[in-house]
Amino acid sequence: MADGLTLRKEVSTLQPAELAALRDGYQKMMAFSGGDNRSWIYWAGYHGFPNFYCWHHGRTGFGDQQTYDLFLPWHRAYLLYFEHTVRDQDPAASVPWWDWTSGQSHTSGVPAAFSDPTAADGSANPLLQGPVPPIQGDPARQTLRFPGPPDQLPTANQVTALMGLGSFVDFTSQVQDLHDAVHGWAGGTDPANQQRSGDMGNIGTSAFDPIFWSHHVMIDRIWYLWQIQNGNDSIPQAYLSKPLSPFALTVADVLDIQQLGYEYAVSSVSAAGNSNA
Amino acid sequence: MSPKKFESVPLPSPESIDAARRAVVEFTGVDQAGPSYEARVFLNNPDAGPETPPTAEHGYAGSFHVYGYGLSPEGDPAGSARLPMRRSLVATDAVRRAAASGDAATVTVVPVLPGGGASAPDLLTADGVSIRAEDDGAPTPNP
Amino acid sequence: MAAKKYVSPTISLDPLDPDFHRADIEFHGVDHSGASFEAAVFLNNPGADETTAKEPEQGYAGSFHIFGHGGCLGDAGHCDVTGPPRPYDPRPAHPLTPAKKVVIATDAVRRALGEGPDVTVAVVPKVTSGTGRVDLEDVLKFERLAIVTYR
Numbered sequence: 001m002a003d004g005l006t007l008r009k010e011v012s013t014l015q016p017a018e019l020a021a022l023r024d025g026y027q028k029m030m031a032f033s034g035g036d037n038r039s040w041i042y043w044a045g046y047h048g049f050p051n052f053y054c055w056h057h058g059r060t061g062f063g064d065q066q067t068y069d070l071f072l073p074w075h076r077a078y079l080l081y082f083e084h085t086v087r088d089q090d091p092a093a094s095v096p097w098w099d100w101t102s103g104q105s106h107t108s109g110v111p112a113a114f115s116d117p118t119a120a121d122g123s124a125n126p127l128l129q130g131p132v133p134p135i136q137g138d139p140a141r142q143t144l145r146f147p148g149p150p151d152q153l154p155t156a157n158q159v160t161a162l163m164g165l166g167s168f169v170d171f172t173s174q175v176q177d178l179h180d181a182v183h184g185w186a187g188g189t190d191p192a193n194q195q196r197s198g199d200m201g202n203i204g205t206s207a208f209d210p211i212f213w214s215h216h217v218m219i220d221r222i223w224y225l226w227q228i229q230n231g232n233d234s235i236p237q238a239y240l241s242k243p244l245s246p247f248a249l250t251v252a253d254v255l256d257i258q259q260l261g262y263e264y265a266v267s268s269v270s271a272a273g274n275s276n277a
Numbered sequence: 278m279s280p281k282k283f284e285s286v287p288l289p290s291p292e293s294i295d296a297a298r299r300a301v302v303e304f305t306g307v308d309q310a311g312p313s314y315e316a317r318v319f320l321n322n323p324d325a326g327p328e329t330p331p332t333a334e335h336g337y338a339g340s341f342h343v344y345g346y347g348l349s350p351e352g353d354p355a356g357s358a359r360l361p362m363r364r365s366l367v368a369t370d371a372v373r374r375a376a377a378s379g380d381a382a383t384v385t386v387v388p389v390l391p392g393g394g395a396s397a398p399d400l401l402t403a404d405g406v407s408i409r410a411e412d413d414g415a416p417t418p419n420p
Numbered sequence: 421m422a423a424k425k426y427v428s429p430t431i432s433l434d435p436l437d438p439d440f441h442r443a444d445i446e447f448h449g450v451d452h453s454g455a456s457f458e459a460a461v462f463l464n465n466p467g468a469d470e471t472t473a474k475e476p477e478q479g480y481a482g483s484f485h486i487f488g489h490g491g492c493l494g495d496a497g498h499c500d501v502t503g504p505p506r507p508y509d510p511r512p513a514h515p516l517t518p519a520k521k522v523v524i525a526t527d528a529v530r531r532a533l534g535e536g537p538d539v540t541v542a543v544v545p546k547v548t549s550g551t552g553r554v555d556l557e558d559v560l561k562f563e564r565l566a567i568v569t570y571r
Contacts, residue, residue, distance in 0.1 A: 004508075032498075038494070039495075057362040080510065087506070148391055180313070180343060183344045185391055188391045189390045202345060202347025203346045204346050204347045248510060248511075249510060261507060
């Protein structure tokens with residue numbers, strides 16, 4: 001797109017070639033063994049098991065008593081690195097967001113791109129499930145998903161209400177709750193075995209499920225929309241220099257998505273200016 | 278284990294709720310080590326359970342969600358990331374209703390597994406709750 | 421079997437500024453994917469080998485060291501060094517991006533200049549640590565060398 005920025009789209013609006021590129025990138029990553037730093041298991045493993053780099057509620061850090069909540073900037077950095085890693089396998093791929101507030105989601109639940117058992121060419125759909133390594137004595141397997149009733153997904157009104165929150169810390173807390181709700185909804189509980197839940201429902205294993213990434217792109221987009229309305233001035237000064245380990249980025253580095261090379265505009269056009277006239 | 282009850286939780290006055298922008302119910306010490314669940318919060322309904330309709334008539338104030346780590350405590354690799362957390366629920370209307378009839382309320386929290394249905398015993402651990410009126414942090418409009 | 425050494429063609433030193441306080445021998449595009457080794461650099465001693473004393477009289481100019489990756493520990497393509505990063509890619513370069521090594525060789529270059537207008541550079545690698553995954557003979561690979569002086 002214009003300016004060389006990657007355009008992240010909603011998953012249901014992907015053209016067939018775009019969806020094929022995403023599936024191609026994911027499938028190639030899933031084919032690598034877990035110790036290969038291009039692999040699905042390697043990159044999902046940054047979030048929960050085995051590395052637990054992710055930031056969620058109530059995490060203290062940096063050797064002081066203040067509680068930081070770097071949930072939004074950390075996941076923005078994570079998505080950025082992950083998307084470039086996918087594009088190493090298929091340069092045409094970009095990670096779409098899943099709008100769980102849409103009418104379609106509230107009717108059908110998980111989008112077809114993530115729930116169809118096969119891709120357009122009849123091959124297994126790599127967006128349906130992802131590989132999980134052996135964990136604490138459990139053998140390697142594929143992810144599980146037991147999504148809840150579609151009408152229990154968060155609504156557009158709930159997201160709209162977040163836009164009026166003027167404090168970044170407050171907004172982070174509230175959007176994180178919607179985020180938590182969708183994780184629980186998407187993972188769900190096995191109706192045949194209440195002791196078994198879907199992987200999206202647990203921090204330890206959620207990133208192995210392909211829908212994790214599109215859920216987080218939706219969260220990142222909501223933050224972007226909030227930034228347009230509210231700016232960045234309410235981010236605590238103490239946050240700005242904090243590193244988003246293990247990525248070579250700080251909070252300040254990830255505040256402008258165009259500086260990071262992507263955009264969420266539904267569409268854009270551009271024209272040359274007159275500075276050379 | 279039954280849903281968790283906190284009795285005689287002081288309420289802000291109706292005047293303070295009106296003066297502030299909203300009322301918040303805040304829980305401390307919410308454990309996030311185990312599975313994920315929805316925590317439904319009811320005011321002045323000590324008998325609320327998983328089958329209680331989440332409506333204003335039944336004292337429903339709203340829900341918060343716990344996105345748990347989902348791993349066993351043995352050999353916990355997540356370390357300090359799993360320390361108990363603070364969670365807050367914006368519940369202005371429910372708190373206003375409760376404050377209209379008294380200066381304290383019973384807060385009942387009903388944990389429910391994802392997908393709804395049966396209550397999840399032993400899921401919710403929280404060591405305290407407070408209810409307060411607060412500004413939502415929005416910038417003060419220019420005069 | 422000893423690792424293979426490198427001997428340069430004859431290099432003219434005429435273009436060098438003779439009034440220098442420091443002279444370096446730079447090695448560009450050095451492969452570090454295999455064994456770890458010391459690379460001893462000799463001027464005007466094309467016959468130098470692992471047994472040659474590292475003395476000025478032997479033309480010894482200094483050494484550089486490679487801390488090798490020990491072979492490819494990944495699936496097919498894991499060790500392929502990719503091209504220039506795409507725009508906005510914040511990730512560091514591929515770990516096997518070839519290295520640049522610099523040997524400060526002021527005295528040796530000055531001595532070589534005193535011997536004549538031309539010089540040969542011999543690089544004698546000696547493996548310090550290898551694994552079963554690496555070639556222990558053909559360890560030294562680099563794109564080019566340069567002799568650089570500074571006033």
